[in-house]
Amino acid sequence: xxxxxxxxxxxxxxxxxxIKITKSGIEVFDGYAGRVxxxxxxxxxxxxxxxNNGVITAPDDVLFFADIDFDGENELxxxxxxxxxxxxxxxxxxxxxxxxxNKYIDATDEFTSRCEVFNMIEPYSFIIxxxxxxxxxxxxxxxxxxxxxxxxxxxxxxxxxxxxxxxRDIEDEMVDITIDFADNTPQKSMQVSxxxxxxxxxxxxxxINIIRPF
Numbered sequence: 001x002x003x004x005x006x007x008x009x010x011x012x013x014x015x016x017x018x019i020k021i022t023k024s025g026i027e028v029f030d031g032y033a034g035r036v037x038x039x040x041x042x043x044x045x046x047x048x049x050x051x052n053n054g055v056i057t058a059p060d061d062v063l064f065f066a067d068i069d070f071d072g073e074n075e076l077x078x079x080x081x082x083x084x085x086x087x088x089x090x091x092x093x094x095x096x097x098x099x100x101x102n103k104y105i106d107a108t109d110e111f112t113s114r115c116e117v118f119n120m121i122e123p124y125s126f127i128i129x130x131x132x133x134x135x136x137x138x139x140x141x142x143x144x145x146x147x148x149x150x151x152x153x154x155x156x157x158x159x160x161x162x163x164x165x166x167x168r169d170i171e172d173e174m175v176d177i178t179i180d181f182a183d184n185t186p187q188k189s190m191q192v193s194x195x196x197x198x199x200x201x202x203x204x205x206x207x208i209n210i211i212r213p214f
Contacts, residue, residue: 074099115158
């Protein structure tokens with residue numbers, strides 16, 4: 001990884017990042033990686049988010065590698081743009097590259113035309129589950145309430161499947177959960193304790209521990 005940092009013209013305190021990637025002496029990528037505020041430190045380990053129980057979450061950086069079409073080959077996801085995310089103050093990754101003939105080729109339009117979720121690749125909010133080939137976007141809320149949109153992948157197609165919403169009841173220390181499906185499946189609802197809701201240490205607890213038992 002060869003990093004070039006330049007001051008962002010007209011944006012005080014911001015820097016534009018360009019990264020060249022070589023593998024075994026062969027250049028595989030050379031392009032714009034995004035804009036950041038303050039000093040930039042290149043931590044290559046963060047570019048490769050580790051799986052937690054088969055799940056990865058997009059990191060807060062200028063790029064990361066992940067297999068988002070489940071073909072066994074990582075895509076390069078980059079082009080971080082400050083404040084472009086759907087969540088307050090979050091950036092958004094704007095570019096997706098596929099590795100073809102030992103070169104990362106821009107495939108952004110290919111992915112965004114196949115599914116709307118690829119317009120919402122944001123740190124902490126974009127989640128991939130490799131066990132059931134689903135992509136989840138945490139799209140609203142905070143501690144008291146929030147929700148996940150779940151997209152399933154099957155035979156080359158991404159399909160919006162369900163919306164999972166939670167609401168905390170502080171007085172009773174319970175969490176109300178509702179699941180609205182995209183098809184004609186009736187809405188599911190249940191209530192769990194704060195302790196059960198927070199038992200798992202990853203954000204994907206709703207999809208794994210609550211949806212599947214239905």
